[in-house]
Amino acid sequence: MSMNTQGRPTAPGTADAPVHTTFTGNKALNMEEPLIFEIGRTDICGVDLDEPEKVELRLGGHERLSSLELPALSEPETMRHYVRMSRNNYAIDSGLYPLGSCTMKHNPRLNEKMARVPGFADIHPLQPVSTVPGAFELIAELADWLMKLTGTTAVAMSPKAGAHGEQCGMMAIKKAIMEKGEDRSIVLVPESAHGTNPATAALLGFKVVSIPARDNGTVDPAAVIEKIRENDGKVAALMLTNPNTCGLFEPDIIAIADAIHEAGAYFYCDGANFNAIVGKAKPGDLGVDAMHINLHKTFSTPHGGGGPGSGPVVLSDRLAAYAPLPFIRQGDGELEVVETTSQLDEGEKPFGRMTAFHGQMGMFVRALSYMLSHGSDGLKQASEDAVLNANYVRVGLQDLMTLPYGEHPCMHEVLFDDSFLKDTGVTTLDFAKAMIDEGYHPMTMYFPLVVHGAMLIEPTESESRASLDLFVATLRDLVMSAQQGDTQRFEGAPYLAPRRRLDETQAARKPILKWTPPSPTDVEPKAAAE
């Protein structure tokens, strides 16, 4: 046997960990990371490149003479900076991400593998069309899935995200109205809509008329009809989110669609919450004329910092002719890429072009991978599981937290209000900040605006029962703390995050949007940064 002759201790020490500050400000693996501008010097280059020879300037005297002032870092410095920064991020890959209305679901690694296949990853948008038939076939295949899942006849693939898709759909509606020679200037938007809906309508020059929510959180067809009558012949469209932002399916959606169509207007549906109904209901069957689909929500492509969004827009028969350029058409036995108006067939009247190219190719590959690997039955089950998970959270919390619209089943997300915090001295914001200490990204707060102190939780289908149980138990513990008067747990939260609660008011009133180098007279660089 070998002896421990070095005198190395073999058992952990028993002393309590001292509370102390460190020289570096780091707490072991929790590193204090300066801004990249504070690390890199602007007077050197981090990479050893030869001076280019014989450069002929062709900028007509517009060449930059001063330094760009960009920080220069070596590769290891750059790697460390971003790796350290990434460790301060909360991500779907590190924990449950219950942001309602965002569908922060798992991004399957198979999607990533497919997106990195060189035939997809390395193509350039300007290479000859004849060299990329596979890419166009993939776009056409994805378009076909989207149309089948939504029960529609056309799809514009190019919009880059949800709000861009809304703009695309509403521009198709505007074009349809212009083609008919009508003058319709009003868009109806329910109170529970996503904020981007009225913003899109306003951006396109429409006047927004709001429709109040019923006591049960849904839209009353009678209220829609009333607004149509009040604005006789002027209503261009209704923009509705279904399931709505209260996590409820609009039960009267067909009556609402009929009323809108009878008035000669169009029905735009915000498809951000499509994850609740994929494979269960087709928006086309519900009377929807245009709907964007967030591939980065419903079809599992990366979201937020992880990748660009993608917001294809499906169009009904009534709007199909107005889909923007470019698009792919099924010709005789082969696909035809329509790039310009000279290639249009009779009856095709695109409203214009929104983007230079066909859309977010990398996201198309990921979304189709998700669809093909799940199959239509798998997509349907994902929706069922998303709804089941939201209801599991609802039932786990409804005796302690308060449901504004009663203890009814919800769709893919569950909405609580803050009446359970009344008289505790704890606000929705405090509650959310305390969740950070528990290692959770907070749910969506203060949205939708139709309830007081909203907390909107969307667990998605990705979470296991064990994960949901821990989440529910954590929230129950927080609620009981608040109700038992432990306000300290909340009022200063987060205590354990790399930064404590930020001053939102000062950040909004006096935003510092640009880093400025500390002046040479500042001996203490840290003081200058603050």
Next chain:
Amino acid sequence: MSTYFSEDHEWLKVDGDVATIGITNYAQAQLGDVVFVELPENGKTLSKGDEAAVVESVKAASEVYVPVDGEVVEGNEALVEEPAKVNEDPENSAWFFKLKLSDKSQLDGLMDEAAYKAYVDTL
């Protein structure tokens, strides 16, 4: 000078045919820390119910409506520079704009201070 209140939480102090308009103390408390104010242009003609100004807090963006018809004669530029004034002195120095009234009879539809207080108590 008489003071009137609207259900949308605007106050109006009327002197002759000019109303000074702002948001109530209740409104600023509900909004929280105000971080941005946008005023209407001078000379703009507004009808009852139109959006006149925008006020944003950390929590929410809201519109200030005109409860009566009129023409904007002056905006309180100090608020644009220092939106915090709306929280500090909402019913006095933090007025938003002055409106030249085109129909003073519309004031009859508004509340007085006691009625507004009773209205807020029901919310």
